[in-house]
Amino acid sequence: MDYLERVIKETMRHYTPLPIFARNVEKETQIGGYLIPEGTQIATFGSTFTIFPAMLHLNADIYPEPEKFNPDNFLPEACHSRHPYSFIPFSAGYRNCPGIKYAMLQMKTVISTLIRSYRFHPSDKCPTPKNLRVMFSTTLKFVKGCYVKIEPRT
Incomplete structure (x- = not known):
């Protein structure tokens, strides 16, 4: 189950379930070398700070070879060497998804049950990874599906 969890997390690193989320800038904040004053107008969300997890998850400064699928990115020693907010598929902080642990348990249960009984292969209708297109909605979705x-x- 540990390896399965690493595979799920690496999949979510590449295909973040929440492609965008926003937070109000409630107090002056320092991010990197930038000072973000309280009430700053950022993006089109008014006084809201917009976060694109994919930009973080595919950052070569955080994940070596970010385009490569590598479940070892989530080995305990790799996770301890990164900032705790370097992986935020369901948001982070006090307003993160309250069901994140339940979602992980559910994914591990369903996937482990299915792979014990079935083999999965890309279908002829499935686009190659190079041609796989996603769209932003409430969650990240495949444009033309992903058939198996x-x-x-x-």
Whole structure:
């Protein structure tokens, strides 16, 4: 289950479930070398700070070879060497998703149950990773779907 959790997290690093979220700038904040004053107008959300997790998750300063799928990015020693907010698929801080632990348990339960009984392969209708397109909605979605072939294990 540890490896499965690393695979799920690495998948969410590449395809973040929440492509964008916003926070109000309630007090003067220092981020990197930038000072963000209270009430600053950022992006089109008024006095809201907009966060794009994909920009963080695909940052080469945080994840070596960020385009490469590597579940070892989530080994305990790798996680301890990074900032705690370097991976935020469901937001972060006191306003993060309250169901994040439940969601992880649910994903691990469903995936582990399915892969014990079935084999999964890309279907002929599935685009190659190079041609896979996603769209921003409430959550990240595939433009034309992502089809798989399912075969029972024997």
